[in-house]
Every structure is written in C-alpha cells, then in structure tokens.
Amino acid sequence: MQLGDLQLLQSLLAENRWSSVFILTDENTNKHCLTSLMMCIDFPVNPEILEVEPGENSKSIEICHQLWWALNDLGADRNSLLINLGGGMITDLGGFLASTFQRGIDFIQIPTTLLAMTDAAIGGKTGINLGNLKNQIGTFQNPVAVILDQAWLETLPSREIRSGFAEVVKHGIIADNSLLKACFETDVSNQEEVFQLLEPSLKVKADIIAIDPFEKKERKFLNFGHTGGHALESLTLNDEDPLLHGECVAWGMMIATLLSIDGGGLEAEAAKELIRSIDSYYPDIQPEVEIEKMWEVMLRDKKNRNGKVNFVLLSKVSKPIANVEISMEHFAKACDDLRVMREEL
Ligand code: GLY
Numbered sequence: 001m002q003l004g005d006l007q008l009l010q011s012l013l014a015e016n017r018w019s020s021v022f023i024l025t026d027e028n029t030n031k032h033c034l035t036s037l038m039m040c041i042d043f044p045v046n047p048e049i050l051e052v053e054p055g056e057n058s059k060s061i062e063i064c065h066q067l068w069w070a071l072n073d074l075g076a077d078r079n080s081l082l083i084n085l086g087g088g089m090i091t092d093l094g095g096f097l098a099s100t101f102q103r104g105i106d107f108i109q110i111p112t113t114l115l116a117m118t119d120a121a122i123g124g125k126t127g128i129n130l131g132n133l134k135n136q137i138g139t140f141q142n143p144v145a146v147i148l149d150q151a152w153l154e155t156l157p158s159r160e161i162r163s164g165f166a167e168v169v170k171h172g173i174i175a176d177n178s179l180l181k182a183c184f185e186t187d188v189s190n191q192e193e194v195f196q197l198l199e200p201s202l203k204v205k206a207d208i209i210a211i212d213p214f215e216k217k218e219r220k221f222l223n224f225g226h227t228g229g230h231a232l233e234s235l236t237l238n239d240e241d242p243l244l245h246g247e248c249v250a251w252g253m254m255i256a257t258l259l260s261i262d263g264g265g266l267e268a269e270a271a272k273e274l275i276r277s278i279d280s281y282y283p284d285i286q287p288e289v290e291i292e293k294m295w296e297v298m299l300r301d302k303k304n305r306n307g308k309v310n311f312v313l314l315s316k317v318s319k320p321i322a323n324v325e326i327s328m329e330h331f332a333k334a335c336d337d338l339r340v341m342r343e344e345l
Contacts (some may be wrong), residue, residue, distance in 0.1 A: 001124070001142045003146050003202070004146075005148060005149055006040050006147060009108065009110070009145070010041055012144065014042075014044070016044050018045075019079040020079075020081070021043060021044075021047040021048070021081075022047060022074070022080060023048070023050065024082060024089075024097070025049060025050070025085050025086055026053060026054040026055075026090055028054045028086075029085050029112055032155040033085055033112050034049070034085060036151070037085060044091060046175060050067060052090075052093070052314055055089065056134075056237055059089055059092060059127070059135075060128060061128060064096065067185075068097065071101050076082060076105065077229055079106075080333060081105070081108065081144075082098040082107040083107070084109050084143075085112060086110075086113075086116070087113035090116075090341060091116050091121040092126055092138070093128060094126075095107060095127075095141060095161060096138055096139060098126075098141070099126050099141035100139065103291045104141075107138075107143050108144050109146045110146075112155075112156075113156060113160055113164055114164025114194060114198075115167055117198060117202075118167045119205065121143070121210075123209045123219075124140045125139075126138050126158050127139075131268060132237050133145035136302060140213065148198070150192075153195060159244065160244065160321060161189075161194060162282070163245060163246030163247055165186075165281065166246035166247070166249045166281075167246060168183055168194075168254070169183045169184075169250070169278065170225055170249065170303075171200075171201045171205060173274070173320075174221045174224050174318065174320045176200060177317060179198075180317065180318075201208065202317075220312055220322035224251030224312040224320055226248070227310070228251065228252035228255040228256065228294070228331075229245075229250075229302060230248070230252070231294040231301070232248040232294065235252040235289045250278055250282040250285055251282065254278050254338055255334055256311055256314070256338060257274050257275050257278070258271060258275065258334045258337060258338050259311060259324075259326055259330065259331070260313040260315070263313045263324045263326060263330075264313035264314050264321055264324060266313070266317075272341070275345075279345055286339070286342070292328075294331075295331065308325050310322070311325075
C-alpha cells in the first residue's frame with residue numbers, strides 16, 4: 001500500500017492500468033469534495049460516480065447489494081478501480097465492496113475526515129454492519145494507495161474533527177507519549193495543528209499493523225477504547241442525533257482507563273490525569289444507556305470469545321495489555337465511578 005498526496009493519485013492513474021474507474025461518495029463528499037477532486041485530477045477515463053446516503057446506516061448489506069449491481073450494470077470488471085472518497089463509512093463500505101466484487105478489484109482510499117485519515121482508511125480493514133452490530137462483516141484487504149490531503153479537513157464541521165481526534169489520542173495513549181502530550185496541547189479547532197498530528201499518529205498505526213496485520217496480537221491494542229465505545233455507538237446509532245464514532249471512543253477510552261487501575265495495574269493518579277485530559281475535550285459525552293444493554297452488545301462483539309468480555313487496558317500510559325477479562329459488575333461500577341469522577345473534575 002502506498003501513502004501519498006493527490007500527485008500520487010495522478011501518477012497512479014497515468015499508468016493507465018485500469019479498464020474503468022468508479023468513485024464512491026456520499027451526498028456530503030459529492031457536494032464538498034468531488035468537484036475539487038475532478039478539477040485537480042486528470043482522469044484517463046471518465047469515472048462513474050456511485051453515491052450513497054451519508055451516515056452509518058449505509059454500511060449495510062442492502063446498500064452493498066445495490067452497489068454490487070451498480071458496478072455490474074455499469075460494466076465493471078476485474079481490472080476496474082474503485083476510488084472511495086469520504087469518511088470512515090465510505091472507506092469501510094467501499095473497501096468491502098471492492099474486496100468482494102468479482103473476488104476483489106483494486107481500490108484507492110481518499111479519506112476526507114480526520115477519523116478516516118488516521119484510522120479507518122489505513123490498515124486494510126473493510127466492513128459493513130450487521131443490523132446495529134458495527135463492522136460485523138468484513139475482510140482484510142489493502143488498498144492500492146491511501147491519498148491524504150489536508151484541504152479536505154476544511155470541509156468538515158468541527159464536531160467531525162473532534163471525533164477523529166479521539167483516534168489520534170488513542171494512538172498517543174497506546175504507543176507514543178510525545179504524541180499524547182502534543183494532542184493535549186492541541187487546539188482542535190485549528191486544522192493546521194491537527195494535521196500536524198497525523199504523521200506521528202499514522203506511524204503508530206503503521207508500525208503496529210506491520211508486525212500484526214491480521215490482529216492476532218499487537219493490533220488488538222488499536223482497539224483501546226473500542227469495547228465500550230462500539231457498544232455505545234451501536235446503542236445510539238438510531239438516535240435522532242447519534243453520537244459520532246470518535247465521541248464514543250473517547251468515552252470508551254475513559255472507561256478503559258478507569259478499569260485499568262484494577263485490571264491493568266495503572267496508577268490511580270495516572271488514570272485520573274488521563275481521564276481529566278480526555279474529558280477536557282469531550283465534556284459533553286455523558287452516555288445515558290442501560291449497562292445491561294451495553295453488556296449484551298459487548299458480548300456479541302467479534303473481539304470476544306466464550307461469552308467473556310475482553311478489554312484492552314493499560315499497565316502504564318504507552319503500555320497496553322490486550323484480552324483482559326472484565327465482569328459486568330466491574331464494568332457497571334466503573335461506569336458509575338467515571339460519572340462521579342467527571343462531575344468532580
Ligand atoms: N481500527 C483499528 C484497526 O484498524 O485495527
């Protein structure tokens with residue numbers, strides 16, 4: 001997989017190795033990003049545009065089925081290229097679409113959100129949801145390239161940037177103290193400052209997937225904050241104003257940090273400090289969901305086995321441990337304790 005900017009895309013397209021080109025967008029990226037992409041890039045063949053509705057609900061088998069047919073009806077073949085232009089929903093869905101159509105066609109990811117730039121589009125995970133279970137169906141398939149361009153961040157609402165920022169913080173917590181420090185000195189409303197964090201953030205992810213691409217061991221560390229976070233996201237998916245992925249991960253990281261005191265040996269003071277820092281960026285993320293419901297969703301998480309819920313916890317900041325089994329009672333207590341702790345911060 002190559003990582004580069006729009007020039008890389010242009011030179012890949014100039015090689016003329018694809019019989020046809022398709023671009024998957026949602027309504028938002030169609031409106032805000034597609035025109036500028038078409039203006040910047042000289043396509044050797046006129047691309048066909050596929051559009052889905054924005055939002056997590058498009059990551060479904062029904063939408064995927066429609067897209068398989070669209071590719072088929074528009075004459076896609078094994079030498080076609082799919083360019084996924086959008087946030088994590090588009091890069092996950094488009095990656096899955098490309099990796100399954102005719103047993104796999106080439107695809108290029110052009111992530112347009114911070115979340116997709118730092119996480120979703122990198123590392124070869126593709127997927128769709130099964131009902132409200134996040135990414136339950138998917139493949140591991142690397143794109144030909146991931147194209148990064150800071151200009152896309154300008155098209156984003158600040159809430160989206162703050163959501164993606166949580167994954168950058170996660171990379172700092174699990175592996176890079178100086179990145180973590182830089183995160184907590186960053187003004188998330190300043191795109192330039194945020195974009196500066198991307199390189200060290202991507203390095204954390206790239207280093208981990210280089211040693212464990214299929215999540216047998218070290219890649220599990222990237223799930224820090226995601227056990228609770230995914231459950232929260234699943235349960236709020238159909239709310240009128242659903243929480244964003246990174247907002248849920250931010251809460252999930254606070255819970256995992258608190259659980260790390262007993263479950264991982266993290267010093268209480270270090271845990272409190274980290275929670276205080278995360279909370280300062282996400283003070284409004286105070287979930288009101290029933291613990292039992294969350295637990296049920298967590299039990300069905302594909303990362304768990306034998307009816308046990310496993311968390312990634314910390315023994316220290318930058319020292320994650322995977323597969324720590326947590327009981328429902330312990331989780332419920334941590335949720336209560338976290339609420340009280342955050343009120344007192
Ligand atoms: N988002 C976590 C991973 O790519 O493994």
